Amino acid sequence: MTPSCLRILIADDSDSDRLILKTLLCRLGHRVQAARDGAEAVELFRREGADLVLLDALMPRMDGMEAAREIKSLAGDRLVPVIFLTSLSDAEDLARCLASGGDDFLTKPYNRIILDAKLKAFDRMRRMHEALAEQHALARERNRQLLDEQTTARRVFDNVAHTGCLDAANIRYHASPLSIFNGDVLFASPRPDGGLLVFLGDFTGHGLPAAMGAMPVAEIFYGMAAKGFSGADVLREINQKLKRILPIGMFCCGAMLEVDFKAGQIGIWNGGLPEGWLFRAGASPRPLPSRHLPLGILPPEQFRADLTAYPASTGDTVLLMTDGVLECQASDGTLFGEAGVRRCLRRRQQGEHPFDVVFQAMADFSHRAREADDLTLFSLDMIDRTGLALRPEPGESSALSGPSEWRCEYEVRGSTLAEFNPLPLLLHICMEVPGLRARSGEVYLLLSELYNNALEHGILRLPSDWKRSPDGFGQYYRERQRRLAEVSDHGIVFRLHHARKPWGGRLRVTCEDTGDGFDHANHPVARDSGPVGDGPRYAGRGLMLLKRLARTVTFHGRGNCVEIVYDWRLPSAPSITDGCPPPAAGGRDD
Amino acid sequence: MPIHTRLADDGDTLVIRIEGRFDFSTHQAFRDAYEHGGSKVDRYVIDLSDTTYLDSSALGMLLLLRDHAGGDSSRISIRNCNNDVRRILAISNFEQLFAIK
Amino acid sequence: MTEKPHLDEEALAELQDVMEDEFEVLIQTYLTDSRDRIASLKEALAAGDADAVARTAHSFKGSCINIGAPRLGDLCQAAEQAGKVADLARAQALMADIEAEFAVVTGLLEGLSVR
Numbered sequence: 001m002t003p004s005c006l007r008i009l010i011a012d013d014s015d016s017d018r019l020i021l022k023t024l025l026c027r028l029g030h031r032v033q034a035a036r037d038g039a040e041a042v043e044l045f046r047r048e049g050a051d052l053v054l055l056d057a058l059m060p061r062m063d064g065m066e067a068a069r070e071i072k073s074l075a076g077d078r079l080v081p082v083i084f085l086t087s088l089s090d091a092e093d094l095a096r097c098l099a100s101g102g103d104d105f106l107t108k109p110y111n112r113i114i115l116d117a118k119l120k121a122f123d124r125m126r127r128m129h130e131a132l133a134e135q136h137a138l139a140r141e142r143n144r145q146l147l148d149e150q151t152t153a154r155r156v157f158d159n160v161a162h163t164g165c166l167d168a169a170n171i172r173y174h175a176s177p178l179s180i181f182n183g184d185v186l187f188a189s190p191r192p193d194g195g196l197l198v199f200l201g202d203f204t205g206h207g208l209p210a211a212m213g214a215m216p217v218a219e220i221f222y223g224m225a226a227k228g229f230s231g232a233d234v235l236r237e238i239n240q241k242l243k244r245i246l247p248i249g250m251f252c253c254g255a256m257l258e259v260d261f262k263a264g265q266i267g268i269w270n271g272g273l274p275e276g277w278l279f280r281a282g283a284s285p286r287p288l289p290s291r292h293l294p295l296g297i298l299p300p301e302q303f304r305a306d307l308t309a310y311p312a313s314t315g316d317t318v319l320l321m322t323d324g325v326l327e328c329q330a331s332d333g334t335l336f337g338e339a340g341v342r343r344c345l346r347r348r349q350q351g352e353h354p355f356d357v358v359f360q361a362m363a364d365f366s367h368r369a370r371e372a373d374d375l376t377l378f379s380l381d382m383i384d385r386t387g388l389a390l391r392p393e394p395g396e397s398s399a400l401s402g403p404s405e406w407r408c409e410y411e412v413r414g415s416t417l418a419e420f421n422p423l424p425l426l427l428h429i430c431m432e433v434p435g436l437r438a439r440s441g442e443v444y445l446l447l448s449e450l451y452n453n454a455l456e457h458g459i460l461r462l463p464s465d466w467k468r469s470p471d472g473f474g475q476y477y478r479e480r481q482r483r484l485a486e487v488s489d490h491g492i493v494f495r496l497h498h499a500r501k502p503w504g505g506r507l508r509v510t511c512e513d514t515g516d517g518f519d520h521a522n523h524p525v526a527r528d529s530g531p532v533g534d535g536p537r538y539a540g541r542g543l544m545l546l547k548r549l550a551r552t553v554t555f556h557g558r559g560n561c562v563e564i565v566y567d568w569r570l571p572s573a574p575s576i577t578d579g580c581p582p583p584a585a586g587g588r589d590d
Numbered sequence: 591m592p593i594h595t596r597l598a599d600d601g602d603t604l605v606i607r608i609e610g611r612f613d614f615s616t617h618q619a620f621r622d623a624y625e626h627g628g629s630k631v632d633r634y635v636i637d638l639s640d641t642t643y644l645d646s647s648a649l650g651m652l653l654l655l656r657d658h659a660g661g662d663s664s665r666i667s668i669r670n671c672n673n674d675v676r677r678i679l680a681i682s683n684f685e686q687l688f689a690i691k
Numbered sequence: 692m693t694e695k696p697h698l699d700e701e702a703l704a705e706l707q708d709v710m711e712d713e714f715e716v717l718i719q720t721y722l723t724d725s726r727d728r729i730a731s732l733k734e735a736l737a738a739g740d741a742d743a744v745a746r747t748a749h750s751f752k753g754s755c756i757n758i759g760a761p762r763l764g765d766l767c768q769a770a771e772q773a774g775k776v777a778d779l780a781r782a783q784a785l786m787a788d789i790e791a792e793f794a795v796v797t798g799l800l801e802g803l804s805v806r
Contacts (some may be wrong), residue, residue: 014754016721023710023717058749087753087764108756109702112709204646248657249650253682272682293683297653323646323681338677 006030006123009050011041011067012085013059021054021085021110028116038062042070050080052122054106057086057097065100072101079129081122085110150208154181157211161218164188165196170381172355183210184322184376187218189225192427192444194262197225197234200378201254201295202273202322213252213296216241228424228444231258231267232305235295239303242296251296255288255320258307261383262545265473266318267307271295274338276320277345278310279354285345286310288318309477311470316382319354324375328366336365355379402434404500413491417455418484423448426494433498433505439568442549443507446566449542450511451492456480458515458560459490490514504569506551510561517559593619601630607637612675614647624655634659636688639670644678656687667691695761697792698799702759718800721758725751725793732770736783744782745774758800763792 008030012018018034025032033048035041039062041055053071055064062070068082084097084105097105104118166173166188175186183203191197199221203210217238224234235256242252253272260266270276272294275287292304312318321341328336344361345354359377408429412422427444431437456462460483466472495510546553550564592609593616604627608616624634634655638644656664667689671679679690707714728751735743752767766789773782 014750014757015724016717016754017757019713019717019720020706020709020757023713027709056753058746060746085753087749087756108753109699109759110757112705202646204650249654251650251653253646274681290681290683293686297687 004029006051008052009033009041009045010054011035012056013037024112038064038067041067045071046074053080053082054085057084068101077133079126081126153208153211157215160215165190170383173378174359175376181211182374185214186376186378187221189222191225192228192441193448196259197231198257200320201252203252204250213246228427230421231256231307233421235269235305239295240300246296251294253294257318264311264313265309266312267309269307274321274323274326279317281315311473312382314382314384317354318380320378322376325362325377328362330365336362340365402432404433404505407497409495411491411493414488417487423451435570446549446564449546450562453542454492454511454513458513507566510563512561515560520555520559592616593623595623601628603633603635604631605635605637609640610642612641612644612648620651624658634666636668637670638675641675644675649682695765697762697795699759699761722797741774741777741779745771748774760796763796766792
């Protein structure tokens with residue numbers, strides 16, 4: 001069919017008019033079907049279709065206007081131009097023709113040139129419409145495929161980036177519905193020491209590219225957090241990974257929150273997220289502003305991962321958010337902004353939870369906020385969790401093959417003390433012991449208490465009582481960092497020895513540092529009497545923990561060497577009586 | 591066009607001025623602006639005096655420019671930010687990468 | 692009403708050009724058609740159906756204009772108007788003019804087609 005040849009349906013009750021029009025159109029190169037009235041025209045259109053329809057306005061049986069409506073509805077999404085043939089001269093009648101769905105009219109007597117021009121114009125319009133409809137259908141199909149793919153990707157992503165322990169009672173969050181990936185990620189994982197690690201991230205862009213970037217972040221986070229790596233370790237790893245895999249221009253704004261319930265403190269790192277908030281009883285809310293570039297921009301050697309520490313005790317709350325919160329729009333286009341967050345927090349009444357306050361203010365500000373799928377709001381309440389909290393890892397614990405009789409020595413020296421945390425490695429060695437995996441929380445706690453005391457008090461000589469006042473707390477961590485950077489001739493040696501026992505096993509750990517030691521003979525724990533207060537080295541809490549978990553705690557030398565003996569028993573083993581600690585609670589205590 | 595460029599300092603400096611919203615819709619125009627700036631250019635000035643809004647994809651574009659201009663050795667200054675724009679740059683700590691005036 | 696010519700020579704010339712060999716068929720079709728319409732008009736008048744008068748006059752008008760008989764077309768339009776306002780007496784009066792004019796047009800067209 002040549003481009004100018006159209007299939008045209010005409011309807012006119014006048015035989016002579018029909019003959020004239022049919023001949024005219026045939027001469028112009030079109031194929032013509034002729035009907036005597038509206039009903040016949042509709043029937044012909046239903047049977048044969050047409051590219052274009054010419055209808056006499058007034059006809060017996062069914063007039064042109066009604067036929068136009070029928071034909072338009074039969075054509076559906078297709079554009080079939082309908083032109084009225086008329087000798088109507090009344091403007092109102094002409095307007096009625098167009099209102100009934102006609103696209104134009106042609107007055108009698110017919111003019112060949114005008115007829116040809118109109119047909120060409122409508123043919124162009126028809127083709128354009130067809131092309132658009134085709135593109136539209138294609139776009140719709142592509143979009144459907146894309147959504148399918150994203151939904152699948154989302155499912156894969158959710159398997160990797162499971163919600164961890166976000167269901168804990170002291171955690172609240174509002175995050176995107178589980179449909180399409182919007183670029184926000186929120187992970188939380190218990191740490192072996194009973195603490196908690198939380199990562200909130202916001203990738204530039206959304207959809208598949210953002211999900212691709214988020215996947216390794218989830219793997220790194222959950223993999224490292226459970227093994228006892230610190231928030232800083234995890235951040236370094238995430239940054240390095242993202243720097244390597246993300247194209248330039250794509251990055252991840254994020255915040256890492258490390259919670260130590262037992263020590264009553266949090267550590268926060270904020271790179272590019274809106275300021276978070278720390279709410280403490282009796283104090284005004286403290287902003288936790290972004291102090292770092294987002295993740296995935298700086299090369300590892302320039303990246304700074306140190307968390308800022310703040311004291312936080314039971315009842316205190318940490319609030320974090322992505323910038324979707326700030327970008328909530330009122331109907332007049334104004335943004336909620338940091339000012340909106342500050343405003344509602346200022347007006348917070350006693351007893352109101354900060355999460356509710358911000359969420360409600362956001363919803364009041366913008367009606368869209370409730371359904372918004374591009375924002376994340378998160379809060380964590382500090383709870384009393386001095387006991388042990390880590391759930392034993394499911395499965396695996398019954399594997400009874402593996403080393404159970406061994407000894408090893410591991411020394412960390414010089415500047416490595418500032419750069420490297422040996423605890424995950426030591427924990428990993430211990431976890432190879434069949435059956436001991438179920439006790440990973442206790443073992444990690446023992447190792448970390450020994451290590452932190454050796455490092456912070458033995459070598460860095462930081463007085464633990466500084467941490468008791470808010471000013472001293474900051475000073476403690478500033479000094480820790482400063483002194484750590486200057487450490488050169490010091491070292492810490494771990495000696496680990498494990499022996500199998502009929503009821504389980506015995507782990508003996510000696511931790512020796514090159515510091516000056518202390519007068520352990522007069523330390524309350526050494527005398528093993530009375531309530532345990534703060535000594536010059538071991539803070540009361542730390543010692544109490546060691547004593548609670550270990551069968552014995554012994555100081556050697558000038559007080560720079562601590563030895564603990566930790567007995568553990570298999571769940572099926574007969575109970576032992578002599579000084580073995582009561583089995584730690586298996587569940588979580590929140 | 592919401593993006594205007596001109597050469598200054600004998601062609602050493604390329605001044606890119608962004609009007610209105612600096613977001614993903616300006617992606618191609620912004621890229622064209624610095625890629626066709628001229629071979630002599632070794633300094634960039636991003637003039638945001640007429641920029642009303644800037645989003646994270648704009649931050650990404652600034653990082654792309656920084657990479658194009660030599661990464662750590664690039665010389666890029668960002669000027670005349672309004673308060674909203676400055677706050678967004680500050681939250682992301684971009685002053686560590688760019689001279690923001 | 693200004694008196695239009697019985698036939699529009701220009702329109703007819705164009706029709707002849709378009710229709711070529713079928714011009715004669717067209718003329719015969721028009722004449723047969725028109726006779727039917729005049730009969731219908733008379734029936735409608737006899738029945739006192741003003742609507743039918745208007746509709747039939749309207750259709751008749753269209754084909755007259757198309758064939759190039761403008762004076763007859765004008766008479767039909769006048770009848771259509773009379774029908775619309777239900778002025779059957781006026782329509783009855785116009786009927787005689789229409790028949791007279793149709794006789795003239797028939798003569799002229801038949802003369803044309805044998806030429």
